[in-house]
Amino acid sequence: MSALLQVRGLSRHYGQRVGCEDVSFDLHPGELLCIVGESGSGKSTLLNTVAAQLAPSSGSVRYRQRSGGWLELSALSEADRRRLAREEWGFVTQNPRDGLRLNVSAGANVAERLMALGMRNYSQLRHIARGWLERVEIDPARIDDAPTSFSGGMQQRLQIARTLVTQPRLVFMDEPTAGLDVSVQARILDLLRRLVNELGLAAVMVTHDLAVARLLAARTIVMQGGRVVETGLTDQILDDPQHPYTQLLVSSVLTT
Numbered sequence: 001m002s003a004l005l006q007v008r009g010l011s012r013h014y015g016q017r018v019g020c021e022d023v024s025f026d027l028h029p030g031e032l033l034c035i036v037g038e039s040g041s042g043k044s045t046l047l048n049t050v051a052a053q054l055a056p057s058s059g060s061v062r063y064r065q066r067s068g069g070w071l072e073l074s075a076l077s078e079a080d081r082r083r084l085a086r087e088e089w090g091f092v093t094q095n096p097r098d099g100l101r102l103n104v105s106a107g108a109n110v111a112e113r114l115m116a117l118g119m120r121n122y123s124q125l126r127h128i129a130r131g132w133l134e135r136v137e138i139d140p141a142r143i144d145d146a147p148t149s150f151s152g153g154m155q156q157r158l159q160i161a162r163t164l165v166t167q168p169r170l171v172f173m174d175e176p177t178a179g180l181d182v183s184v185q186a187r188i189l190d191l192l193r194r195l196v197n198e199l200g201l202a203a204v205m206v207t208h209d210l211a212v213a214r215l216l217a218a219r220t221i222v223m224q225g226g227r228v229v230e231t232g233l234t235d236q237i238l239d240d241p242q243h244p245y246t247q248l249l250v251s252s253v254l255t256t
């Protein structure tokens, strides 16, 4: 099967400082790829550069369109990049407050992404929004409540509904469960695992936690100091880590 995303020799520097350096990978339709590494290893820089939110210093990111043709993301105009983000991609941020509109209702948070794609029928929008609230385990009776009245875990589940309602072809997630209580994290990971399977999502997810990768991702990239030190099937990386840094990460997962 042809890749959906092709990343080649991608680097992003901040002046003299390396954000990420010479990263290459392919992402296929229906595949969830995790980028793992400790704080400062370059995960978010890589994610944001791949998602065309940061300009690369060198290298390329190509995205395969529905028509089959390839788009070089760094060559896109700002308007085209915004169109892709609106119509074909989804983003889940670590802090749901960055991904939600806090001053409009939960239902509107979900429905307005469909409205941005041209859907106008109010009762249909409300019906779909209710369906998505249920899907992410939020009581649909809360449809008119503002997200500010939700717990952190509920806000994150709402952000997931808002992101997935448009059935994006590609989803970028940056530490979607970090900063939440362990039991809340487990519930969201469970939800994500179910949705990934049901929807056949193609996604790139950043996490500092190999246990999250083990749960969700068939393939994992391990980063250290901006570089990829190991990449492969997640199970293989966990069972037989090759790089000393990965061995350290794996042993810390096994001892927790």
Ligand SMILES: Nc1ncnc2c1ncn2[C@@H]1O[C@H](COP(=O)(O)OP(=O)(O)OP(=O)(O)O)[C@@H](O)[C@H]1O
Binding pocket: 014, 017, 018, 019, 020, 037, 038, 039, 040, 041, 042, 043, 044, 045, 046, 208
């Ligand atoms: N805006 C910036 N300006 C300068 N340096 C930056 C900037 N953003 C990131 N860096 C540097 O780039 C390197 C990679 O940082 P990045 O945030 O991508 O890592 P990370 O693995 O996502 O870390 P974390 O898990 O803490 O978010 C670090 O050395 C960081 O200090």
